[in-house]
Amino acid sequence: MTLKISQLSQVTSVSDAWVIPAAGAGANVGIPAAYLARPSLGKRLLGNLNNSYTRHWKEQLSVGQMAYSSTFGMITKAPCLEYTHVRVVLKNAEATPPSVTGVLVAATASNANKVVPTTGNNLTNNGATGWVQATFGGSNSPTLVTGTQAAPSVVVSDWMPLNSIAPTDGTTYPYVMARIKLGGNYSALFTGTSNNDNTKDTYLEMIGTVGDYVTSPQSLTTSSSQSFSPIFGLEFLSSSRVIKVLCVGSSTTQGYGSTPIDSAYRSWVPIAQELLLSDGVPANLFNYGYAAQTTSTYAAYGKTAIDTHLPAMVFYQVFSPNDGTPTQNTVNAQYQRAMDFANYAMSKNCLPVFLFTNPNDSYDATTDNFRKSLINRCKASGFAVCDLNPAVGDGATPERFQSGLAYDTLHPNDAGYAAMAAIAASTIKDILSRNITY
Numbered sequence: 001m002t003l004k005i006s007q008l009s010q011v012t013s014v015s016d017a018w019v020i021p022a023a024g025a026g027a028n029v030g031i032p033a034a035y036l037a038r039p040s041l042g043k044r045l046l047g048n049l050n051n052s053y054t055r056h057w058k059e060q061l062s063v064g065q066m067a068y069s070s071t072f073g074m075i076t077k078a079p080c081l082e083y084t085h086v087r088v089v090l091k092n093a094e095a096t097p098p099s100v101t102g103v104l105v106a107a108t109a110s111n112a113n114k115v116v117p118t119t120g121n122n123l124t125n126n127g128a129t130g131w132v133q134a135t136f137g138g139s140n141s142p143t144l145v146t147g148t149q150a151a152p153s154v155v156v157s158d159w160m161p162l163n164s165i166a167p168t169d170g171t172t173y174p175y176v177m178a179r180i181k182l183g184g185n186y187s188a189l190f191t192g193t194s195n196n197d198n199t200k201d202t203y204l205e206m207i208g209t210v211g212d213y214v215t216s217p218q219s220l221t222t223s224s225s226q227s228f229s230p231i232f233g234l235e236f237l238s239s240s241r242v243i244k245v246l247c248v249g250s251s252t253t254q255g256y257g258s259t260p261i262d263s264a265y266r267s268w269v270p271i272a273q274e275l276l277l278s279d280g281v282p283a284n285l286f287n288y289g290y291a292a293q294t295t296s297t298y299a300a301y302g303k304t305a306i307d308t309h310l311p312a313m314v315f316y317q318v319f320s321p322n323d324g325t326p327t328q329n330t331v332n333a334q335y336q337r338a339m340d341f342a343n344y345a346m347s348k349n350c351l352p353v354f355l356f357t358n359p360n361d362s363y364d365a366t367t368d369n370f371r372k373s374l375i376n377r378c379k380a381s382g383f384a385v386c387d388l389n390p391a392v393g394d395g396a397t398p399e400r401f402q403s404g405l406a407y408d409t410l411h412p413n414d415a416g417y418a419a420m421a422a423i424a425a426s427t428i429k430d431i432l433s434r435n436i437t438y
Helices: 007-009 042-043 270-280 295-309 328-347 365-379 414-433
Strands: 048-055 060-067 070-078 085-092 100-107 153-156 176-184 187-190 205-210 220-224 234-250 283-289 313-317 351-356 384-387
Touching: 048 283, 048 295, 085 100, 085 176, 100 153, 153 295, 176 234, 176 351, 234 295, 270 283, 283 295, 295 313, 295 328, 313 328, 313 414, 328 351, 328 365, 351 365, 351 414, 365 384, 384 414
Parallel strands: 234 283, 234 313, 313 351, 351 384
Antiparallel strands: 048 234, 060 187, 070 176, 070 205, 085 153, 085 234, 100 176, 205 220
């Protein structure tokens, strides 16, 4: 079945290869009724297809960073060619949340205009002439609530009318600026400062500023570069439709082992997005991969991300070595956690895709067979599976990295991530080809 975007709501079924086996011969014994009653792939996939793009920075939250009454600014590129509205996503991992005076946004045309926007440096609440003040449920000052590093609280602003302006510095994607004033400890983030369009999922430059902030934003001046910022994400409304894909996992989803570009790791996630965009697929992949996190922790992160960003698809990394050396009990728990995550995603009209990334050269044959058994169980589950192991592994037992594709015993290198990205992009295209043309 192939439909145009305008016909998406009519999709109700797809190939039997993508649904759970029919009852009979014990095929469904022990499978909860919720799995058997889940809607077809096509209907699940298309629930959240809309015009909303997400820019999220993929470093893990930090806590207890001492802050004073400070103003922080940032400039970043939108993940779409134009935007008409912007909203800000704030996270808090502190038991005592910081106080937030307010948040401003502005359009600008160049990275050279990262303190004073091209459109003007006054608070006009008109994006064509200056800064626009963000509101949160109608209030200028958001109230952050208690959170933890494993389960941060999230506050999202209202959508603010803000039209992008064409870049004047030779880049492709339009810029946006944001400013926030706060006091107290805050959940901090370290991110990259690359001007490279190829790192569209990580580009961010932060500046420390001083000045009056709200009543006179023009009095703000550059103070110093900052490694930490309380601005955790932006979303953009565009006139174009987008297939938004959330990627959840640990370090091999984050991109550890790749060559940092201005301190921002480059994983299979942005590379797969580039491959899709080059093929004309309107994709927006954004990364919630965090190094050293267990499946339990990033499953919780992922559910919050689904609630916040409403992606059309979510790639969930089922296996992580951070859960410990694989045993039958370990992979059983990972499988059950994946089933729970998949059903949560479906309840939010988001298609779950089970992700497996790469081998671990330190496993023996017995241990690696537990890992492989989990892959096979997920492939038999009726859910979509994206297995990136063939791109970098030798297929043996125990499986090892192919020559020239490993950074260490656990993480791919640049060439490895590029090979993995090709499979990820192909998987997304295959799923979409069953439902829509683009």
